[in-house]
Amino acid sequence: MANKKPDKKTEAEMTWKDLEVGLIATEPGSARQYKTGAWRSQRPTYEFSKCIKCGLCSIFCPEGCISQNEQGCFEADMYYCKGCGICDKECPTRVITMVEEEE
């Protein structure tokens, strides 16, 4: 994300003149804005009643996109989740079931 203008345009609205010199990103952590969960072919679904809140899925998630929700159960952020299914493989109580993405 290398928008030099204070009035932020979306990436699709930015012209070459809006880009910072050398596409330098001056805002730390701005790569978070990239939606990297767009190419999933499977998604995790949850049966939270089985969750023991051990956090193993969060530790093994290669994307680092799993955190605790309001109930304290661990859940992936679909903005970044790539659908790899590692959380499903690692979960000791089989909370997670991977299903095909419909769209």
Place this chain on the structure above:
Amino acid sequence: MATKKGVEVSIGIGDAVKLANADVVAAYPITPQTHIVEHLAELVAEGELDAAFIPVESEHSAMSACLGSAATGARTFTATAGQGLELMHEVLYVASAMRLPIVMAVANRALSAPLSVWGDHSDVMAVRDTGWIQIFTENGQEVIDNVLCAFRVAEDRQVLLPVMIHLDGFHLSHMIETILFPEQSEVDQFLPPNQYPFPLDPSKPVTMGDFSPPVLYTEARWAQEVNLRASKEVVLQVWKEFGAKFGRNYSPVECYKCENRKVLLLTMGSFTETAMTAIDELEKQGRTDVGLVHLRLWRPFPFEELRQAVKDADVLIVLDRALSYGGPGGPVCSEVKSALYNLKKKPKVVSFVGGMGGRDITVAGFETIVNRGIEIAQKGSEQEFEIFGVRE
């Protein structure tokens, strides 16, 4: 007052980099660039140049170290040749795309195999599209002057691009010439401290060489292209200021006895001086219709200046010192042809490739090229180009 010194051009480059007050030199020695780097290492070791000398293990690392150095805002210099330039290749694109003002002297050398340490332009042509500003030089004085100008151009806020100064390996790098070195105070006036606008600083973090998705990549590339093209104005301005201050003037395309001449020869680099002598010799023989065009600025390509220089000629003979294998022959000639293609009135362009791997082209050789070029222009040829001096 300038100091006049008889010095090997490579040593002179080291002295010019010292005059420019470079902060960092990261380089790997390779023939025929070695003396440049050795002399700089010596200047740093002796405390004559207050700079960090980074002795890296390869040219890929040399250019990578230069990226980091330039990104901190340090005035950064390196030098290489031939295979070394090719080993840097992928990092060259990063330097220009990140808009880092690095200056590099390239002692042009032929590429392997067969192994050759001698000069030609094969190494340059392979890095033609890396987005660097590229300047060819004709003699030692021009090398030293342009090293100083290169820092000014590269670090200009409107430019922020790396610059390559090309000098012919051995023919220039190892030549001992009388060179005028400006005083330190004059250089300091001409070349103010580097003010890189985004220096790496933990208190103000930035990301360089960021990930760019398809939605932004085209815009990033276009921004770079617009900037490189626009840099020509700054190059012209810096040369003008240099000329006013030091009395030596440079232009992107230089003409030698071009006016009203119907046959023009086009050369780059040190062979230009031999070609000038050949033009004089031809004149003495009564061939007063032959002139010479010297292409100094290679990137950004000086389209307008070239068109202006050759527009009234009937024949333009281009000498390349590199081959585009299986392609149009000489890379310079193919660019010259494309620059002229859409003009209503244009000269017939004849392509010669020669002077490869350090082989000399003498004054008599240039006379042969001119005469053969005129013959080809009149009779036509089925070949894309002719290779000069090959034994068949």
